[in-house]
Amino acid sequence: MNWLYIALALREAGREINEKNMRKVLAAMEVQVNEAELRFFTSAMAILSMPKPDNKADESYSPVEEAQMAQRQWDFEESAAAGRLEDAGREQFSSPVKTPIEEKIESIAPAESPVIQYAGQTGSNDALYIYGIADKGVSARLGPIGLEGSEVYTIPYNSICAVVHDCCAQPYQSDDNEVVKAWVLAHQKVLDAAVERFDAAILPMGFDTIIRGKEEMERKQVVKDWLDQNCEDLIKKLTRIKGKQEFGVQVLWDPKIVAGQITETDDEIRELGEETKEKPRGTAYMNKQKLDKLLKQKMEKMADKRFKEFYARIKGCVDDIVVEKTKKTENGRQMLMNLSCLVEKGRVQGLGEELEGIENMEGFFVRFTGPWPPYSFVTPAKI
Amino acid sequence: MPLDINEDNLKHGVLGLVMALVEVIADALKHQAYRRVESGRLTDLEVERLGEALIELDAAIEEIKEQQGIAESVKAVRDGLDSIVNDVVDRLINPDRWEEEAKEQRI
Numbered sequence: 001m002n003w004l005y006i007a008l009a010l011r012e013a014g015r016e017i018n019e020k021n022m023r024k025v026l027a028a029m030e031v032q033v034n035e036a037e038l039r040f041f042t043s044a045m046a047i048l049s050m051p052k053p054d055n056k057a058d059e060s061y062s063p064v065e066e067a068q069m070a071q072r073q074w075d076f077e078e079s080a081a082a083g084r085l086e087d088a089g090r091e092q093f094s095s096p097v098k099t100p101i102e103e104k105i106e107s108i109a110p111a112e113s114p115v116i117q118y119a120g121q122t123g124s125n126d127a128l129y130i131y132g133i134a135d136k137g138v139s140a141r142l143g144p145i146g147l148e149g150s151e152v153y154t155i156p157y158n159s160i161c162a163v164v165h166d167c168c169a170q171p172y173q174s175d176d177n178e179v180v181k182a183w184v185l186a187h188q189k190v191l192d193a194a195v196e197r198f199d200a201a202i203l204p205m206g207f208d209t210i211i212r213g214k215e216e217m218e219r220k221q222v223v224k225d226w227l228d229q230n231c232e233d234l235i236k237k238l239t240r241i242k243g244k245q246e247f248g249v250q251v252l253w254d255p256k257i258v259a260g261q262i263t264e265t266d267d268e269i270r271e272l273g274e275e276t277k278e279k280p281r282g283t284a285y286m287n288k289q290k291l292d293k294l295l296k297q298k299m300e301k302m303a304d305k306r307f308k309e310f311y312a313r314i315k316g317c318v319d320d321i322v323v324e325k326t327k328k329t330e331n332g333r334q335m336l337m338n339l340s341c342l343v344e345k346g347r348v349q350g351l352g353e354e355l356e357g358i359e360n361m362e363g364f365f366v367r368f369t370g371p372w373p374p375y376s377f378v379t380p381a382k383i
Numbered sequence: 384m385p386l387d388i389n390e391d392n393l394k395h396g397v398l399g400l401v402m403a404l405v406e407v408i409a410d411a412l413k414h415q416a417y418r419r420v421e422s423g424r425l426t427d428l429e430v431e432r433l434g435e436a437l438i439e440l441d442a443a444i445e446e447i448k449e450q451q452g453i454a455e456s457v458k459a460v461r462d463g464l465d466s467i468v469n470d471v472v473d474r475l476i477n478p479d480r481w482e483e484e485a486k487e488q489r490i
Contacts, residue, residue, distance in 0.1 A: 282434025283427070286420045289413065 002031075003041040018042060126213040127169040128223055131190045132204040132373070134161050135238040142193055147172060147186045152193075155220055157227035160234055163194050163202070164223065169212040183207070191373050201242035203234060204373035237378055244319055244344045246377065247370030249355065251310055252333040255299065257363035262298050269294060307337050310358055317351040318343045322376045333365060340376035399456025402448060403464070406457065409440055 006025050010017050019042050026033050129147065137159045142152040150165035174180050187207050195202050211226065213219030227234070263269055272294065276287040315321050320342035326335040343351055352368070359366045416433050419425055425433070448454045474484075 280431055281438065282431035282436075285434035285438050286417065286430055289417050290421070293417075 126219055127167050128164040128211050128219050129167040130205045130209045130211060131163040131187060132202045133234055134163060134194055134198050134200045134202045135159065136198045136200040137161055138198060142190065142197060145190055145193055147183045152190055155223050157224050158231060160227060162223050162227060163190065167210060169210065171208045171210060201238045202373065203237055203378050204375055206375065241374045241377060244342050244374065245371035246374040247341050247343055247368065249314060249339045249341055250367040251336045251358060252329060252365045252367065253336055254333050254363050258302065259295060259299060261363065262295065262302065266298055269298065303336060310337065313354055314339065314341065317347060317354050320377060342374055342377050395453060395456060398451055399453045400460055402453060403457045403460035406444060409444060413437055
């Protein structure tokens with residue numbers, strides 16, 4: 001806490017709060033100088049008296065990072081003194097980890113605060129994480145709503161802009177599911193915020209789309225060049241998806257119910273069933289095998305028929321449709337079809353009604369999710 | 384494969400594996416039997432005897448599973464086998480995807 005008083009004293013005296021002055025005061029007080037502490041607190045005080053940096057991207061070595069480095073060295077020395085492994089400390093110090101500014105400014109006052117680290121993001125800080133492309137050529141800041149609280153802003157180019165945040169040239173990876181979930185949610189939130197703020201159509205990028213600065217080219221320039229090359233294509237796609245949302249439609253059925261229906265209605269199967277009842281045990285068993293195979297065939301034909309039927313009905317309600325791979329489900333139901341539909345906002349209700357009709361058919365169930373940003377209707381250009 | 388073996392139920396696990404394989408073989412037998420029956424080359428009596436033998440095989444397998452309490456293990460092994468075979472067949476049908484995945488793994 002004495003550091004605070006020293007800083008205040010310097011302030012009052014109209015002196016700048018820097019290392020030299022701090023040393024003078026300490027010398028006057030005849031107090032031994034702890035180098036690491038001194039460095040840490042000088043940079044900490046310096047930040048508190050500075051205005052919040054405007055565009056973080058332009059500062060390669062902000063005072064915050066200086067403070068972090070200083071604190072890390074202090075931790076290192078402390079741990080060395082406490083007899084812990086020196087290797088651990090050294091490792092922590094030699095690879096600077098990027099952390100959000102806002103969080104750091106608050107935690108800088110209590111000196112014991114641990115350095116915040118998250119998995120995966122170490123290394124050079126010269127890349128941009130892209131959330132998506134919006135069809136408004138604005139340059140704006142959306143605040144610290146990005147992954148790990150990163151500051152999100154836009155890089156405009158003509159009538160479009162890329163929504164990005166600064167990051168290291170490494171994909172966001174983690175073994176912890178909760179962490180990944182948080183990241184994906186943040187990604188989604190940024191896209192939603194952008195749509196709201198700019199009232200624009202936005203072409204979403206998949207999670208972990210990162211553009212790296214090349215040898216001589218600064219990363220922003222790389223992005224601008226890419227926007228330039230693909231401008232026409234991007235604008236075309238943006239107009240295509242403007243005012244529309246993506247919905248996931250999955251139709252499932254309960255094979256038992258459907259099998260029951262077929263057994264009752266299908267003549268061939270019914271006859272065979274009748275026959276089997278009269279035969280002796282062994283032969284009946286073999287007959288049953290035949291029955292099962294026949295039933296399976298009929299189910300497959302029925303599945304095919306229904307698929308085509310539903311597909312035609314749904315296609316009539318939406319603007320565009322993509323057939324996705326069916327997934328396995330657990331509760332005894334089979335997935336018949338897995339579609340991604342691009343629907344204009346006004347037509348969503350029509351689609352809903354059509355799906356309700358399908359849901360009402362016995363043995364069929366519909367899973368309707370959305371609205372999502374139109375991930376399935378955007379084929380990414382090669383970067 | 385979703386086989387859950389630990390020291391406590393090692394016997395359980397081995398038995399589960401064995402019975403799963405027995406079931407697979409039994410399935411193959413049934414398949415063959417079916418084809419023989421359909422081919423029409425068997426007499427009625429033979430069909431009857433074949434059917435009865437298979438019924439008893441099924442019953443025996445069920446009984447063993449019940450007595451040893453390994454029905455779950457067996458199902459788990461078979462599900463695992465199913466998904467592996469699915470994967471292989473999938474890649475055979477889509478050689479492009481196979482290539483893609485191979486590339487990814489090399490990276």
